[in-house]
Amino acid sequence: MARFQQYEEPPRALEGLKVVELPSLDTMPFMAASMAAKSFADFGAEVLKVEPPRTGSKERALGPFRDEMPDPETGGLHLYLNTNKLSVTIDVEKPRGRDLIFDLLAPADIVLNPNRPEVNEKAGLDWRTLTTRFPKLIVVSITFFGAESAYKNLRGGDLVATHMSGVGYETPWHQVTDPENQPPLKLGGRQSDYLTGYTAAAAAMCALYSRKSNGAGQHVDVGQWLSTISMIRPNIGFYSHELRDSASFQRLLTRRKTAGQWVFPCKDGWVSFSAGTDRFWRGAKKAMGNPEWMDTELFDTILGRVANIDAIEAGVVDWLSTQTRTEAFEKAQAEHVPCFPVHSPAEVAGNQQYKARKFFIDLDHPAAREVRMPGAPCKFSRTPWRIVRGAPRLGEHNQKILGERLGRSNAELASLAQAGII
Amino acid sequence: MGTRPLEGIRVADFGWIYAVPHATAWLGALGADVIRIETSGAPDLVRFLTGTDGAIGANRSGVFHAINSSRRSLALNLAMPKAQEIARKIIRRSDFVTENFTVGNMAKYNLAYSDLVKIKPDIIMLSGTPLGQDGPFAQTVGFGPTTQAFAGLCHITGYPDSFPCGIGGTWPDFAVGTGMVFFLLAALHYRDRTGQGQYLDLSMAEMVTTMMPEAMMDFLMNGRDQAAIGNRDESMAPHGVFPAAGDDKWIAIAIATDAEFAQLCEALSVPSMASDAKFTRLFGRLANVEELEREIAARTRVHQRDELVAKLRARGLAAGPVYSTPELMKDPVFSESSMLVNLKHGEVGERVVPGLPVRFSEIDLEYRGAPMIGEHTDEVMNELLGYSAEEIARLKEAKVLI
Numbered sequence: 169m170a171r172f173q174q175y176e177e178p179p180r181a182l183e184g185l186k187v188v189e190l191p192s193l194d195t196m197p198f199m200a201a202s203m204a205a206k207s208f209a210d211f212g213a214e215v216l217k218v219e220p221p222r223t224g225s226k227e228r229a230l231g232p233f234r235d236e237m238p239d240p241e242t243g244g245l246h247l248y249l250n251t252n253k254l255s256v257t258i259d260v261e262k263p264r265g266r267d268l269i270f271d272l273l274a275p276a277d278i279v280l281n282p283n284r285p286e287v288n289e290k291a292g293l294d295w296r297t298l299t300t301r302f303p304k305l306i307v308v309s310i311t312f313f314g315a316e317s318a319y320k321n322l323r324g325g326d327l328v329a330t331h332m333s334g335v336g337y338e339t340p341w342h343q344v345t346d347p348e349n350q351p352p353l354k355l356g357g358r359q360s361d362y363l364t365g366y367t368a369a370a371a372a373m374c375a376l377y378s379r380k381s382n383g384a385g386q387h388v389d390v391g392q393w394l395s396t397i398s399m400i401r402p403n404i405g406f407y408s409h410e411l412r413d414s415a416s417f418q419r420l421l422t423r424r425k426t427a428g429q430w431v432f433p434c435k436d437g438w439v440s441f442s443a444g445t446d447r448f449w450r451g452a453k454k455a456m457g458n459p460e461w462m463d464t465e466l467f468d469t470i471l472g473r474v475a476n477i478d479a480i481e482a483g484v485v486d487w488l489s490t491q492t493r494t495e496a497f498e499k500a501q502a503e504h505v506p507c508f509p510v511h512s513p514a515e516v517a518g519n520q521q522y523k524a525r526k527f528f529i530d531l532d533h534p535a536a537r538e539v540r541m542p543g544a545p546c547k548f549s550r551t552p553w554r555i556v557r558g559a560p561r562l563g564e565h566n567q568k569i570l571g572e573r574l575g576r577s578n579a580e581l582a583s584l585a586q587a588g589i590i
Numbered sequence: 591m592g593t594r595p596l597e598g599i600r601v602a603d604f605g606w607i608y609a610v611p612h613a614t615a616w617l618g619a620l621g622a623d624v625i626r627i628e629t630s631g632a633p634d635l636v637r638f639l640t641g642t643d644g645a646i647g648a649n650r651s652g653v654f655h656a657i658n659s660s661r662r663s664l665a666l667n668l669a670m671p672k673a674q675e676i677a678r679k680i681i682r683r684s685d686f687v688t689e690n691f692t693v694g695n696m697a698k699y700n701l702a703y704s705d706l707v708k709i710k711p712d713i714i715m716l717s718g719t720p721l722g723q724d725g726p727f728a729q730t731v732g733f734g735p736t737t738q739a740f741a742g743l744c745h746i747t748g749y750p751d752s753f754p755c756g757i758g759g760t761w762p763d764f765a766v767g768t769g770m771v772f773f774l775l776a777a778l779h780y781r782d783r784t785g786q787g788q789y790l791d792l793s794m795a796e797m798v799t800t801m802m803p804e805a806m807m808d809f810l811m812n813g814r815d816q817a818a819i820g821n822r823d824e825s826m827a828p829h830g831v832f833p834a835a836g837d838d839k840w841i842a843i844a845i846a847t848d849a850e851f852a853q854l855c856e857a858l859s860v861p862s863m864a865s866d867a868k869f870t871r872l873f874g875r876l877a878n879v880e881e882l883e884r885e886i887a888a889r890t891r892v893h894q895r896d897e898l899v900a901k902l903r904a905r906g907l908a909a910g911p912v913y914s915t916p917e918l919m920k921d922p923v924f925s926e927s928s929m930l931v932n933l934k935h936g937e938v939g940e941r942v943v944p945g946l947p948v949r950f951s952e953i954d955l956e957y958r959g960a961p962m963i964g965e966h967t968d969e970v971m972n973e974l975l976g977y978s979a980e981e982i983a984r985l986k987e988a989k990v991l992i
Contacts (some may be wrong), residue, residue: 332912333759356802357805357817386953510754513808
């Protein structure tokens, strides 16, 4: 039946935009540009992913691989991060490679460049060269420490940025009991890389709007360090507004944070739970069945609760030890108290809320066969996020882009391939 | 001369707490007219989360100031139909509507997307909620820090073989807010080309899960349910936080290659460790990671943190100090960066707050201090909506305006 009907896929928001993603040449994985480019590609922009010849980009080497069999075409990170992209292989460090890059950039709207200034200068791809040569191009530098700061050539990455931003110092939140043996902690996976990717995507759109008003491209300087610092904005407010000897300020100096926001064990796992505000405190009391220990005016104000946080935490832990995750979640939410089960990745994948919203998508990929992966970060009613093409084979689009579009002859392409440039 | 690219764009902002105000701080800095619609029934609790110089008050919250720059504030009692009518008048003159109430609240105020397209067909509305607008758990309440548990992030954050962890920095509110900027501008880009608006339904948990591909793909492809691995990385070693001399001083070190490891050993004055067969190659370092970390920690703890950081950086290694916020604020590069701006706030005067974490060569970012509650009520009512001073006074008396 379906095949007799004319069905037109809805449009995507960024169709018509042209984005070029340059490869990170650092020895460590740095996924920010790849995430930014994925955001553009999945909302409809044409993204040309430039990869180093032979090895391809870092995510191809990282897996996770099905059954632990390394294969640059079927690694999970590659399959996820490179959806909807076109792959061309170019050695950007060689002059002939750079000339190809210039040709790719001429019609492009946005270039995402994840390399440090000294690396770019050596390759002749620094932002001044690019903005001068392509006055309408939006040149997005995605670096560890910014393209122009005194730290610009330092190496960083997910771990270093997380810990230099203040986020690592606060993690784990409220659970530090043995500071000497519990160092500050980074977040699972590569959170700082990915959030930097979203920052770059947002900033590139801002620059696109600037170009709409005056026709000019520009340099957009996105650094992983500042992007991650942006996650502790409230702390900067505490710092600049509070007296040095106040509890709010002192809280910034210790890793043993206390606040009515917890991750605590329960009968069959863990839950997050928040009773910081007066309203949530009253709700929590009801959810927990108005136990006697909560019935004191000492706990009626936030200051009183902070002063008695140990007693409160002990009481909450005690109650949770009699509840399953589902029971705690349902009882707390019934009283409008923020509480959620701690889910493992497997539980996220099987969760009925995610299922009901069709969050995970299934893809029939030529090399990886059927793969399921996380879907849209935001649901657009008219121009939904959509995968039209699975992650590309390494250099899959060399012929189409370098040959057909840039008009390089077969002989020229062969010579470039011979020289290891493509 | 730079531009303010969103000049002429208006945002009717019902957002509160962190994620949406963070997004609209970007839009305001880019020149959009952000009208923060506050309601007396449920004032933003961030206004009372902390105070200035020890005194708490609606216009004294440092945290509020840190997040709510570059906007106007209009205070309405949204429970009253008359106030809802004013909100609709603003929306009729707006391009974006942003909100992050619990699902159903906007409908209660007759301000759901289905209400708004009737009065402004090309409106772009974004709703940010813990788990999205539909599905069995759509009605949940939650902040980012509690929601990330649902999304899987707490489970993979923690020490090896230990408990799941809560995350600092009010994670992931600001990551989600940054994503919102991209989504809103993508929808605006589409509207510019087609004249069509739309509704954006953002689930915080889903967005967090889009940022966990390593763990999610491992499960979806291999059925392996990853657990936390502390500061480690599966493709680098050492990759961790090591003690330095003094109390609670730490250094983060990420070593990607064998050559970098040799450099690290030289810097720590143990070149022999690089030729120890257990550690020479990456697979050996990964296989013996606990012993490796012990050996490194024994040598880092005799160094002053910042001296060791400088030494490692001089060798081209990825290393940095672990900063608390007060230490970060004193970092010579950060303290001079364009991300810190000194803005005026009605009741407390000039204070340093964070601006955007990015720099544009051709955009003049416009920062204004966070507004006092209702600071611009008269201005918006009069200049934008054309109400006379008498009408405004009557509406205040009737408690429609606050």
